[in-house]
Amino acid sequence: MKTLHNQILLYDEDCPLCKAYTSGFVQAGMLDHNGKKPFTAMSAEEQQFVDCNRAINEIALVDTENKTVRYGIDSLLHIIGYSFPLLQRIGNIKPIHYLLQKIYSFISYNRKVIIPGQATTEKTLQCIPAFNYKYRYFYILFAVLCTAVTLFSFSNNLTVLPKSNFGRELFLAFGQLCFQAIFLLKFDFKTITTYFGNLMTVSVMGSLLLLPLLLLHMLMIVPQSILLGWFGITVILMFTEHYRRIQLLGLPHYLCYTWIAYRIIALLIILNL
Template sequence: MKTLENQTLLYDEDCPLCSLYTTGFVKSGMLDENGRKSYCELSAEEQNFVDLKRAPNEIALVDNKNKTVTYGIDSLIKVIGFSFPLIEKIATLKPIHFILKKMYSFVSYNRKVIIPGNAKEENKLQCTPDFNYKYRFLFIGFALTVTTFILFGYSNLILNFPKSNITRELALAFGQIVFQSLFLIKVDKQTILNYAGNLMTVSLMGSLILSPILILSQLVNVPQTIILGWFTATVCIMFLEHTRRIKILKLPFYLTFTWILYRIIALFLILN
């Protein structure tokens, strides 16, 4: 593994995902021991040549010798490409680079709702991405789509349960956003959309947990006790994760109870 020396990635220390992959670069030897640094620890000198508005949105790779900076997907291509030149050649092809750039933005602008972390308010520099309506709506739409199709498949595994259809599952998944938003009617739009993003991440997480049973059912006959037990365990995990995110977002705790209430109402409507 070739090491890219004298280069430092400025990562968001409040983002578990950012911390994980930058640590991986250092441990794998792609970057040297000084290859990562928290954005909030930028020195006064570094602040003179690092774009403080762009860096929170696109991870910055600082060339410590030349005092130049690479941003976003190009930073990651430079790090990975130094060890794997073929990957760099492929990633820099215009169509592929365009797709990678859009995918990077999709994750970066939504990273606080994908894997939220507790922000350290004492830090003068905060690596918080700009709020981007386009990418937030795209993320919510993506999570809605995946959740709808997995729940459609899983619902039909449960015997003596009304036959499911895509429209019903989509309405239920979207309905929870509307229902929960009613209890946040007095707050600003960004707060509601931040919560909606976290809400859909919890739903997406639950759907992904259900997917192994859904896949297994295509190969063997899965007993109803396992199907129902797995579903119950998934709901419990989602409940705990929703509660954790409410605390991080500093939103009213009653949102967790309304989250449960919505599911009770939805189940009642389905059964009747």
């Protein structure tokens, strides 16, 4: 790898995803050992030419010699392109660049609900993305569809359940949001939407855990006991992650039990249809 010198990525230290990929650039030798630092550690001089309002949403790559800044997908393309020029040229083709920009924004604006971390409150500078309802709604819809598709495929492999259809699973995924909303009426709309994002991330996590068994079932017949056991383990892991996120958000713990209650109610209705 060719090392890009005199360039510093200002990353969100409270975002595990941001920490991982910026560290990856350094470890791969694409940036030197001083090529990253937390947004909150930005110097007073850097604050003079870095657009802080933009940098909280689009990671900033600071040229320490020329005092210039690239943001978001352009930062990443510049780093990758220094080692792989062809990839940068492809990424800068207008339709491709537009698509990459949208994907980047989709992840960046939702990064706090995709992989939440413990927020640092004692520092003056905070790298908290602007709350973008459009990208949050799109993320929730995307997660609902992923969950419905996975559960539709998995439930059809369980002989103990009536034959499923995609409409039922889609209704159940949306129904979870509506059910939990009943117990969140005293909170403001932003808090509810933030919780919904975390809730659907837990559902996507469950879908990913079920995926290996779905793929295995395409190659061979998996015993029902293994399917049910795997599903049970997945639910336990999902409950644990949901509980962790509730704590991070400072929301009441009863939301974990209403989350379980909805699934029990839904299962009883399905078995009696």
